[in-house]
Amino acid sequence: MNKIVVVTTLNIRYIVDILREMNATESFIHHAMEIILEDAVKKATDVREKVCEWRSPEQLKELLDLELRDKGESESRVLQYCRDAIKYSVKTTHPRFFNQLYAGMDPYSMVGSFITEAITTSLYTYEVAPVFTLMEDTLLRKMIEMIGWDEGGDGIFNPGGSMSNMYAVNLARYRYCPDIKEVGLFAAKRLVILTSQEGHYSISKGAALLGIGTKNVYIVSSDKRGKMIPSALEEKIKLAKSEGAVPFMVNATAGTTVLGAFDPIEEIADICEKYNLWLHVDACWGGAALMSKKHKHLLKGIHRVNSVAWNLHKMLMVPLQCSAFLVRDKTSLLQHCHSARATYLFQQDKFYDVSYDTGDKSVQCGRKPDAFKFWLMWKALGTTQLEQIVDRAIAMARYLAQEIKKREEFQLVIEPEYSNVCFWYIPPSLRSVPHGPERWKKLHTVAPVVKERMMKKGSMMIGYQAHGDKPNFFRMVVISPQVSREDLNFVLDEIHNLGQDL
Secondary structure: OHHHHHHHHHHHHHHHHHHHHHHHHHHHHHHHHHHHHHHHHHHHHOOOOOOOOOOOHHHHHHHOOOOOOOOOOOHHHHHHHHHHHHHOOOOOOOOOEEOOOOOOOOHHHHHHHHHHHHHOOOOOOOOOOHHHHHHHHHHHHHHHHHHOOOOOOEEEEEOOHHHHHHHHHHHHHHHHOOOHHHHOHHHOOOEEEEEEOOOOOHHHHHHHHOOOOHHHEEEEOEOOOOOEOHHHHHHHHHHHHHOOOEEEEEEEEEOOOOOOOEOOHHHHHHHHHHHOOEEEEEOOOHHHHHHOOOOHHHHOOHHHOOEEEEEOOOOOOOOOOOEEEEEOOOOOHHHHHHOOOOOOOOOOOOOOOHHHOOHHHOOOOOOOOOHHHHHHHHHHHHHHHHHHHHHHHHHHHHHHHHHHHOOOOEEEOOOOOOOEEEEEEOOHHHOOOOOOHHHHHHHOOHHHHHHHHHHHHOOOEEEEEEEOOEEEEEEEEOOOOOOOHHHHHHHHHHHHHHHOOO
16 A cells, blocks of 8 residues: 555656646746747847847857856746847848848748747658648649649759759759769769859859869859850850760859849750750749749740759748759659668558658758748738739839939949849049049948948948959848838938948
8 A cells, every 4th residue: 555655656746747847848938939029020120120239259259158068057047048149140030131132021931930840840751741741742833833844843842042953963963874873973974064153152062062073163154244145155065075074964043142133044945955954043042033923034934944943031031941942854853863762761561652752852861841931921921922022122122223323422233133232332532533443442442341330330231242353342132021112211321321431
């Protein structure tokens, strides 16, 4: 009897401890969500708040308690760490954050990201991710339809546009030389990739990673607007062939990183068909134009390409990261190229349709269900509102360009084609200096100083860079529907206020 009482008492204590831990867990999550909603959502999107609380690395190390200890700390301390992490992070959802090719906040996809983090599953087999597997499949089919591949295609979501571009390189190489998967580089001649001078650096990184070599990435000239020149592409193809090399892939860009240029896909497709080359389009940035009846002409001919990279976390504001790689293929090329047939995951005698086990298409094992974020957003907004996001961003960029033209202290680098607006600020001291090397040299120093001042003030955030023979200029990217004309006018006024003494 005493043993029974002791055991019962222990069981009760165990249950009480579990309940106490559950209550503590719920309490922590509840308080943490309050902080997230107040500081990371409400304040971070308030135009009256700072874009950033800038601190140098040394200062930030002093402010943050970064040391990891043997014993856990109190809930109040951990919650304070949450507040500090938000406070000293850049508020990329702020209406005056224009620094990257992503910005803004969509509540539906944000909630989607909360759900996927809470469920914590991996998208390699249907049995562990049934809901998200079907959602990814639905979304890929819809995106393939928008590209215009009437006969269908295949695809996969993966961590970022760079990875999508590397998938294209690997798949194009596999199509040319399937033996390379098993035999390695010995199975192929010297292979050459062709991309424009405005193409993303991930193509060169992919060439290095896959053993093709960066010197075998041939750079094709672009015109003044940043578009690949088709005749220059054909010349480089002929050059590679004359050297005994094998050109196997062309990377075109729909929305270049700096100028926002769109390569002429139709003309490039003609050349690729002539020489039997895989044509990939890096539409990580510009793919969103496919959502717009008004602007989808920018990607005219995309239905003719072999593969497309498209980032939903850019113009369409899905929380990072959400990137799709799509391929015009119905022969399971993705599967054949990447499969390893791990028997502990991809058993062929399962009790359900194993075609829904998509993990062997991927070079990863664990893979997050990123598609759910965009699926939920699309469900909430519908195609019409997604189209409006794109149309408004481009319209606001054009408004900014017109305002720049009205002010003597600013000069456009190029008329915007998308929502990238590139311009110089000309301080009073340089306005009377004749155009030439001396003016360029002095102008080159202006943007970095103005950028430093805006960051330390926390008023806004805009990127800058040199480009070719052009000195440093600002590249402002307009995305978020929260951005108003007043915000854009503020940017121009603020740059002048910060730089007029230079």
